[in-house]
Amino acid sequence: METQLVSSVSSERRAEVIVDAASRLFLAPGLGRVSMDDLARELGMSKKTIYRHFPDKRSLLTAVLDRLFGEIERTMVVAAEESEGLSFDEQVQRFLHAACSELGRIGAAQRATGRGDAVLRRHVEQRMDAVVYRRLDELFGHGHRLGLLSAPPELLSEIIRGAAERLLNSTLPGKFDRSAADLLRMTVDTVLYGAIRGQEVES
Missing domain, CATH: 1.10.10 (Arc Repressor Mutant, subunit A)
Structure with a gap:
């Protein structure tokens, strides 16, 4: 009823x-x-x-995931718009801060697909690629064209992508009593420290 x-x-x-x-x-x-x-x-x-x-659970979950990634994309767009005109390193930091803030919801999307549905897992991967990673690639590519990176942009993107994927399924957050987003921020700071030219290294 x-x-x-x-x-x-x-x-x-x-x-x-x-x-x-x-x-x-x-x-x-x-x-x-x-x-x-x-x-x-x-x-x-x-x-x-x-x-x-919704003819089946997969179509319903797809609608749920599309709505979720629509919200994540809006966060990323706002971060990009708010960083326009800022220095490249500030643009990178703002973008990655926004991405880290969405890590919990990205993890929820991965958990929702479970291990039993390869189609849904691919859907999450494709949305992640379009909403976060492709934008990150473009940002690092822009920094490379400006001559601001001392490391290949593809390498930086791959390291950050790998760190995000690993931390979403890692026991380290519990071990260090930190969220996966906190640890990803630490990883990003470590990777980018010295990767963006023109920054002074503290002695």
Whole structure:
């Protein structure tokens, strides 16, 4: 039996309500696998109604992930816009600070796809590449063209990409009582220290 709230909304709005609830359940930390039965109970609607809008769990999770990465992309765009006209090293720091601030949500997206669905895992990887890594590549490429990098931009991008992926699945955050984002910031500072020309090294 559908709740009054669900039955009273339009078909378009109902799809949004379903994605809202699915986002809360599928992206929540530490819940383990969430079934469509769990989602139907949360919404107070039948699975048949959910499947009317989303033919299967994969299509629903794709909608959840697309919304999440849309929000992450807006964060990255704002960071880029706010750093326009600043020095290259400040642009890099602002971009990476924004990326680190989204690391928790990126990790939630990876957990939501689990290990059983290769299609969804590839979807997350593609969205990560488009929203974060490609922009980082462009930024480092710009610094290289300006002659501001003492290391190849591809190498810097690969190191940071590898660090982010590793820290999302590492036990180090717990060991050091830091978040993965904190440790990624430390890694980035270590990698970039001396990689951007013109910075003075403290003795």
